[in-house]
Amino acid sequence: xxxxxxxxxxxxxxxxxxxLSNLPKGKxxxxxxxxxxxxxxxxxxxxxxxxxxNIDFDNRGTFVYSHSLDQAFSNLETSKVLxxxxxxxxxxxxxxxxNRYYRDRIKYKxxxxxxxxxxxxxxxxxxxx
Amino acid sequence: MSLDRLKSxxxxxxxxxLPKEPPPRGSRSKIIHECIWGTNxxxxxxxxxxxxxxxxxxxxxxxxxxxYFTYPTAIHxxxxxxxxxxxQCSRLTDELIRKQKLRNEELLTKEHILPLRxxxxxxxxxxxxxxxxxxELYALLNEIQEATMEGNEFENxxxxxxxxxxxxxxxxRFKLYFNKVGLDCDVAQLPKCITGNESDSRKYISDIxxxxxxxDKIDYIHRDAHFSGLPLRIDLDRLWYGIDIKEIPIGGxxxxxxSISHTATEPLEQIMFHRTMLYPTLYQHQKVRSCDCMFKGIxxxxxxxxxxVKMGNKIVTFKNVEDFLYGTDDExxxxxxxxxxANLKRLFENLLYRxxxxxxxxxxxxxxxxxxxxxxxxxxxxxxxxEAYKERRNIAEEICRQANNKGIKVLPEEIWLDLPENVKSSxxxxxxxxxxxxxTKDEFIPAKDIFPISxxxxxxxxxxxxxxxxxxxxxxEKIAPIAKDVIENRFKCHLTEEAFTGCHGTVxx
Numbered sequence: 001x002x003x004x005x006x007x008x009x010x011x012x013x014x015x016x017x018x019x020l021s022n023l024p025k026g027k028x029x030x031x032x033x034x035x036x037x038x039x040x041x042x043x044x045x046x047x048x049x050x051x052x053x054n055i056d057f058d059n060r061g062t063f064v065y066s067h068s069l070d071q072a073f074s075n076l077e078t079s080k081v082l083x084x085x086x087x088x089x090x091x092x093x094x095x096x097x098x099n100r101y102y103r104d105r106i107k108y109k110x111x112x113x114x115x116x117x118x119x120x121x122x123x124x125x126x127x128x129x
Numbered sequence: 130m131s132l133d134r135l136k137s138x139x140x141x142x143x144x145x146x147l148p149k150e151p152p153p154r155g156s157r158s159k160i161i162h163e164c165i166w167g168t169n170x171x172x173x174x175x176x177x178x179x180x181x182x183x184x185x186x187x188x189x190x191x192x193x194x195x196x197y198f199t200y201p202t203a204i205h206x207x208x209x210x211x212x213x214x215x216x217q218c219s220r221l222t223d224e225l226i227r228k229q230k231l232r233n234e235e236l237l238t239k240e241h242i243l244p245l246r247x248x249x250x251x252x253x254x255x256x257x258x259x260x261x262x263x264x265e266l267y268a269l270l271n272e273i274q275e276a277t278m279e280g281n282e283f284e285n286x287x288x289x290x291x292x293x294x295x296x297x298x299x300x301x302r303f304k305l306y307f308n309k310v311g312l313d314c315d316v317a318q319l320p321k322c323i324t325g326n327e328s329d330s331r332k333y334i335s336d337i338x339x340x341x342x343x344x345d346k347i348d349y350i351h352r353d354a355h356f357s358g359l360p361l362r363i364d365l366d367r368l369w370y371g372i373d374i375k376e377i378p379i380g381g382x383x384x385x386x387x388s389i390s391h392t393a394t395e396p397l398e399q400i401m402f403h404r405t406m407l408y409p410t411l412y413q414h415q416k417v418r419s420c421d422c423m424f425k426g427i428x429x430x431x432x433x434x435x436x437x438v439k440m441g442n443k444i445v446t447f448k449n450v451e452d453f454l455y456g457t458d459d460e461x462x463x464x465x466x467x468x469x470x471a472n473l474k475r476l477f478e479n480l481l482y483r484x485x486x487x488x489x490x491x492x493x494x495x496x497x498x499x500x501x502x503x504x505x506x507x508x509x510x511x512x513x514x515x516e517a518y519k520e521r522r523n524i525a526e527e528i529c530r531q532a533n534n535k536g537i538k539v540l541p542e543e544i545w546l547d548l549p550e551n552v553k554s555s556x557x558x559x560x561x562x563x564x565x566x567x568x569t570k571d572e573f574i575p576a577k578d579i580f581p582i583s584x585x586x587x588x589x590x591x592x593x594x595x596x597x598x599x600x601x602x603x604x605x606e607k608i609a610p611i612a613k614d615v616i617e618n619r620f621k622c623h624l625t626e627e628a629f630t631g632c633h634g635t636v637x638x
Contacts, residue, residue: 011517054516057279071550089581089584101500105621
C-alpha cells in the first residue's frame with residue numbers, strides 16, 4: 001500500500017489543517033464564513049502553486065467558492081479536530097486537537113517549499129482573524 | 130487536447146441521437162399527465178426535441194440510480210424529472226414575470242420562457258447510466274479533471290453531467306437540428322443556464338434553473354421523496370408568493386438575482402432541510418451505497434477486460450467518458466445476461482437478484498476512537514478526487530490480497546471502502562438572500578443569519594454520517610478481522626466494538 005512521502009501533493013484537508021496550525025501566535029480564531037475564507041486561498045493560489053494546484057475554485061456565485069476547501073473544513077469539523085467557539089459558533093478555534101493532528105500526521109509530509117507556502121497562506125488568513 | 134477528443138465524441142453521440150430533420154409534418158403540442166405536477170402542456174417545438182433519442186433515452190435512466198433495490202418504488206427516471214423541471218421552471222418564471230408586469234419592469238418577459246424551458250429540457254441530457262452512480266466514476270477520468278482545471282473551459286467545476294449536457298447543446302450537430310426546428314431562441318443561452326454561468330446582472334435568469342430556489346431542486350426534492358415514500362413537501366404557494374428579482378449589493382458589487390421575502394422564508398428552509406434529509410435517508414442509505422459499490426465493482430472489472438463488453442450496439446470499456454453516456458440502465462444490466470465471463474456474470478447476478486454486499490465495518494465518529502485518525506480517514510471523503518479514489522481502492526485491494534493469501538476467494542471488485550461525500554449547506558446559506566422591504570428600500574440578509582441551517586447540517590454530519598467497508602455477505606465474518614487489521618494499521622487507529630456490532634457482525638478477536 002502506498003504511503004505519502006515528503007513533498008508529495010497533499011489532500012485539501014491536510015492543507016487546511018496545516019494552514020490553521022501555522023496561524024501566527026494569538027491569531028487562533030478565524031470566521032467560519034466561506035465568503036471570507038475561500039477568497040483568501042483563491043488570492044494565494046498563484047503564489048502557492050505547489051500546495052494549491054489541486055484546489056478547485058468556482059466563480060459563478062457572489063463570492064469565490066471552493067468545493068474542496070468546503071469539504072476540507074467540513075472533514076476537520078466532523079472529526080472534531082476543528083471546533084467553533086460558543087456561543088454564536090461564528091468562529092473556528094484552533095485547539096490542541098488540530099495541532100496534534102498536524103504535528104503527528106501531516107508535518108512530516110511537508111517539504112521546505114510546501115511549509116513556506118503553508119505559512120504564507122496562514123499569514124494572509126490571519127488578516128481576517 | 131483530451132477535451133477536444135471528448136467534444137468530437139459528443140458530436141458523434143449527438144449525431145446518433147438526433148434525427149437529420151424534424152418530423153416532416155411537424156409534431157403537435159401534447160398534454161402530459163404525471164403524478165407529481167398533474168396535467169401539463171408541452172409545445173410542438175418542445176415535442177420535436179422530447180421525441181428524439183437524445184431525450185427518450187432518459188426514460189431508461191433511473192433518477193436515483195440503484196436506490197430502487199432498497200426503496201422498491203424509487204423507479205422514477207431522468208425523463209420524468211426533466212419534464213418536472215420544465216414545469217417548475219416555467220411556474221417560477223410565470224410568477225416572476227407577473228410581478229415584473231405589476232411594476233412595469235421588463236427584466237424578465239415572456240421571451241425568456243422558451244430558452245428557460247429548453248434549458249430545463251436539456252439540463253440532464255448528459256446523464257449516464259444510473260445517473261449520479263456512474264457520475265462518481267467518470268468524474269475521475271482525465272478529460273473531466275482537465276476540463277475543470279483553472280484556465281480551461283469548465284474551470285468553475287460544474288458537475289460532470291452538467292458539463293456533458295453543456296457540451297451536447299453546444300455541439301454543431303445539436304445546433305443544426307435546433308435551427309431546423311426553427312425556434313425563436315438563442316441556443317447560446319442554454320449552456321449558460323445549464324451550468325449557472327450568467328453574468329452578475331443576469332443571474333436571475335440562470336437562478337431559475339441553477340440556484341437554491343431552482344426548478345430542478347423543487348422537482349427532485351418532491352419527486353425523489355414521493356417515489357421513495359418519504360413525506361417531504363415544500364410550500365410552493367408561499368415560495369411563489371415571496372420570491373422576486375432583486376438587485377443585491379454584495380461586497381461592493383451589484384448582483385441581480387432571485388431573493389425571497391422575509392415573510393416567506395419557510396419554503397427556503399424546507400428546500401434546505403429536505404435536501405439535507407434526503408442524503409442520509411435516501412441517497413446515502415447504506416444499502417443504496419452497497420449497490421453503488423457493486424455497480425462500481427462491475428465497471429472496474431470490465432475495465433480490466435482487454436476486449437471490453439457490448440452494451441446496446443457499442444463495445445465499451447468504461448475507460449472513456451462517452452461509454453457511460455451511450456448506454457441506458459437496461460442495456461447495462463443486459464451485459465450481465467449475455468456475458469460468458471463467469472466472474473462478471475456473478476457480479477451482475479448478485480446485483481440483479483439483490484445478493485448485496487454487507488457492511489463489514491461501520492465507520493463513523495462513534496467507531497473510530499481517535500479524532501486525528503478519523504480526520505485522516507475523512508481525507509478520502511471526496512468523490513471528485515482521483516487520488517482519494519485510488520487510495521480507497523489501494524486499501525480494498527490490500528484487504529483482498531490478504532484474504533486471498535488466507536484461502537478466501539474474493540475479487541478486489543467485491544471489497545469497497547465507501548466514504549461518501551457529505552451534504553453541504555454553507556454555500557447556499559451564504560448565497561441565498563432574504564429581503565426585508567422598508568417602503569422604498571430593501572434590506573438584504575443572508576439566509577444563514579435567519580436560520581442556522583449550517584449548524585444543523587454540521588450536527589447531522591458529526592452524528593449521522595457513516596462510511597462503510599463492504600464485502601460479499603457470506604464473507605462478512607471472514608473479511609472483518611482482515612479489514613480491521615488493514616484499516617487500523619493504515620490509519621494508526623482503534624476501531625470500537627460498534628464498528629462491527631453496528632453491522633450485525635461479531636467483534637474480531
